[in-house]
Amino acid sequence: MSANGLDRREIAAAAVSAGALHALVAGAAIVAGIKGTYAWNDQVDYHLPTINTMAAEFPAPVLSDYQSATSPGYHLVMALLVRAGAGDLALHFVNASIGIVFVALFAALVARFMGGLAGLLAGATLALSPYTVNPSVFLATDNLANALILGAFLCALPIASGCARLPVRNGAVAALFAMLAVGVRQISIYASAFVGAAFVARGCAERRWPRVPQLAAGALAILPAVALVGVLVVTWGGLVPPSFQGYHGSGGNPATPVYALALVSIWGGAAFLAIPGFLRELLSVRVVAAGVLAGIACCLVPSSYLVHVRFGGTLWTIASKFPAIADRSLLLVPMAAIGSAVLAAYLRIWARSSDTAADGIRARGIGAFALLAFVGLVFTQTANSQCFERYLQPLTVVFMTVAAAAMAGRAARWWPFAVAACVSAVWTALSLLKGGS
Numbered sequence: 001m002s003a004n005g006l007d008r009r010e011i012a013a014a015a016v017s018a019g020a021l022h023a024l025v026a027g028a029a030i031v032a033g034i035k036g037t038y039a040w041n042d043q044v045d046y047h048l049p050t051i052n053t054m055a056a057e058f059p060a061p062v063l064s065d066y067q068s069a070t071s072p073g074y075h076l077v078m079a080l081l082v083r084a085g086a087g088d089l090a091l092h093f094v095n096a097s098i099g100i101v102f103v104a105l106f107a108a109l110v111a112r113f114m115g116g117l118a119g120l121l122a123g124a125t126l127a128l129s130p131y132t133v134n135p136s137v138f139l140a141t142d143n144l145a146n147a148l149i150l151g152a153f154l155c156a157l158p159i160a161s162g163c164a165r166l167p168v169r170n171g172a173v174a175a176l177f178a179m180l181a182v183g184v185r186q187i188s189i190y191a192s193a194f195v196g197a198a199f200v201a202r203g204c205a206e207r208r209w210p211r212v213p214q215l216a217a218g219a220l221a222i223l224p225a226v227a228l229v230g231v232l233v234v235t236w237g238g239l240v241p242p243s244f245q246g247y248h249g250s251g252g253n254p255a256t257p258v259y260a261l262a263l264v265s266i267w268g269g270a271a272f273l274a275i276p277g278f279l280r281e282l283l284s285v286r287v288v289a290a291g292v293l294a295g296i297a298c299c300l301v302p303s304s305y306l307v308h309v310r311f312g313g314t315l316w317t318i319a320s321k322f323p324a325i326a327d328r329s330l331l332l333v334p335m336a337a338i339g340s341a342v343l344a345a346y347l348r349i350w351a352r353s354s355d356t357a358a359d360g361i362r363a364r365g366i367g368a369f370a371l372l373a374f375v376g377l378v379f380t381q382t383a384n385s386q387c388f389e390r391y392l393q394p395l396t397v398v399f400m401t402v403a404a405a406a407m408a409g410r411a412a413r414w415w416p417f418a419v420a421a422c423v424s425a426v427w428t429a430l431s432l433l434k435g436g437s
Contacts, residue, residue: 010116011108018107018123019100025128025428026096026136034432038312038390039134039142047075047139051091054079064235069244071232073183074141091139099136102147103127106398109154113366113405114412118274121417122401125270128424129397130314130431131390137432145188146394148181152191153373153398159198160205160369161362168217171195175221182225186232186239187384187391190376192225193218197372198365205365239383247308248385254301255310255332256382260392261298262315262332264339267397270420271404272346274412282345290344295337302327303336313389314427343371349407366406374399 054061111119135142155174158164181188196218203210238245304324322331
């Protein structure tokens with residue numbers, strides 16, 4: 001068998017195995033009738049009533065206000081299924097299938113760069129995450145929005161890697177996926193900038209400024225999603241439906257970047273440890289100093305646990321058990337400092353890559369693109385009044401792992417992903433069995 005044929009089999013095996021693992025866990029939770037988690041509450045209080053209401057209102061559902069803080073795309077699709085005669089089991093099957101596809105696509109992407117074992121283990125980290133499992137067990141918008149964001153990312157990826165034969169086509173399809181993601185969750189709008197970010201990342205990889213036509217193409221790719229958000233804002237009179245404007249639309253949350261960096265200390269740390277030489281770079285004097293300075297900067301904003309402001313997640317729950325000084329968490333701030341050091345160490349490895357061959361430039365382009373996508377995620381989520389872990393964790397895993405995969409390639413170590421998968425499994429067990437957030 002050819003090497004390419006073997007690679008395809010590795011990729012397919014990783015995708016199928018990770019997807020099957022997710023299906024097994026989610027299916028077992030559905031059969032067991034698990035209740036009491038955050039996603040179960042959202043299903044009972046918001047998503048299922050909205051689906052049923054829209055189904056009853058067809059062919060003209062009321063979109064000016066409804067019982068969800070998100071765009072109506074997910075609910076409209078499910079409402080159409082209800083109108084077509086789908087029962088509760090069918091809705092859950094479709095919903096779980098979305099999560100399976102999300103996990104399988106991610107595992108396949110990692111396997112393409114790192115090989116089948118790393119792809120499977122990285123896929124297992126996402127497959128076992130409570131913030132992927134919960135939305136597959138219960139009706140929720142999370143996995144569909146994240147899958148569409150990943151779709152936009154995958155379409156723009158060849159631009160960053162320099163492998164796009166028709167960049168215009170890649171950009172157009174990425175813009176379409178971004179618009180669909182916005183149709184499910186309006187805060188997904190940062191995905192519309194993926195085309196521009198891919199051109200910028202390619203320029204960074206080649207040590208040059210992006211060209212003006214490329215930036216213009218990136219700006220054009222933003223327009224469909226921005227136009228849809230504009231329609232929604234006019235329809236709602238705000239960034240969220242009126243019923244939720246006091247909860248999600250009352251201003252940004254400055255703790256979100258701190259929380260995101262704390263998550264990077266876990267999931268980015270695990271992903272980047274797969275890169276040979278990363279730990280040595282992480283412990284260097286300059287990187288440690290960068291982490292300390294970032295930790296001091298994180299002290300500028302409140303980060304203590306506060307219900308309905310700074311809460312909603314496993315890490316928040318743990319942080320609530322730790323003391324805080326002047327509303328600064330004694331857990332999250334040090335973790336954010338470590339997360340900053342993790343990113344600094346990765347950037348030093350990226351910057352020191354002097355390979356001018358096609359493969360080296362390709363790796364730097366993909367790595368830069370993944371980090372820019374992560375910045376977009378954090379920037380837009382900061383605009384949300386609520387800093388929920390479920391809004392950040394799955395895509396932090398995705399973007400950090402892709403960045404690692406780009407630089408490590410087949411030389412990647414597999415054991416950090418095994419550890420990360422075990423952490424995900426423990427967090428999911430706590431969420432499902434104890435009804436955690």
